[in-house]
Amino acid sequence: MGKDANQNVVGIVGEGGSDEDRIIDWEDGLPSGDDLTPLSLPLVPPALASAFSIPPAELKTMLEVHRASQHTISSLSVRRKPSASSPLNGSLKPLASGGAADDGNCFMVLEAEDPEESPLSETSGRLPELGPEEAVDSSALHGENSVDDQRALKRPRLVWTPQLHKRFVDVIAHLGIKNAVPKTIMQLMNVDGLTRENVASHLQKYRLYLKRMQGFSNEGPSSSDHVFASTTVQQNLQELQQQPRPPSMPMPYNVPTMIPMPIYAIPHHPSHGVVPLNNHQGGMSCHGFDAHNPYGANNWSGSRDEQNTHEGV
DNA sequence: TCAGAAATAT
């Protein structure tokens, strides 16, 4: 989002109430991410360029766009890193190579518990590996600091954005619910920093959701399930319903045409560590998706605002 | 080593 994308900049600009008000006003006037031309496209449309005898802009490859964004991000990181007050530290992630991220929707958000303690590597988006010394039980070495040490080693909380969740669902649809196991899903999702544990946890919840939906097939969804229509989810549900079922579990008579899908709220406040990237609020990147499945990144829903219309948790 | 479920934390 254009608005979010500028919070990084806003954070550096002055302090004090009046300045903040001006900044908010200024932010409100900014275009949204959907209004902006992707970096991979020429800013001047070809027709307009030819009308004014402007030589056509050289099209940028995704690799070039990626490199440029990495350069921008790394320079921002260098400028801002020392700031202990910055809530955004530890979440800034470059686009990964291979770039399916040009649609701006391929991201996930990490909530840093403490900006200074976030263990994520800025360059890789992965947890740094422990060396033999760090792997030693710190409680034996540091006594009362052990709790803090353990907290520092904790993985930052992953927020499953609608886009990330959609990729998850698409991969399951591609694999089939039977073959959808955490490791395979993780590999096909191909999202930097996403762990098997993240996927396993989300899969657990997703299965519970599907199971719950089976129960709703007669009477429709409950109001507590916030509506997010997805034919992919329906596909997964139908497949699930074709599985052999224990006699105790009643087979639903029909499948609802619109499956409500709970979508998890995206924190917008800077204190959540949400980092805008590439004119959307992304943190981490995903890549290489098109090569793996027919539900490529282009199939992801266009804008977060569009997603938010279904978002209600 | 992995998947899945349950417990726990935020």
Added chain:
DNA sequence: TATATTTCTG
């Protein structure tokens, strides 16, 4: 209370 992480079990 909802959601994510961690731990435990097979």
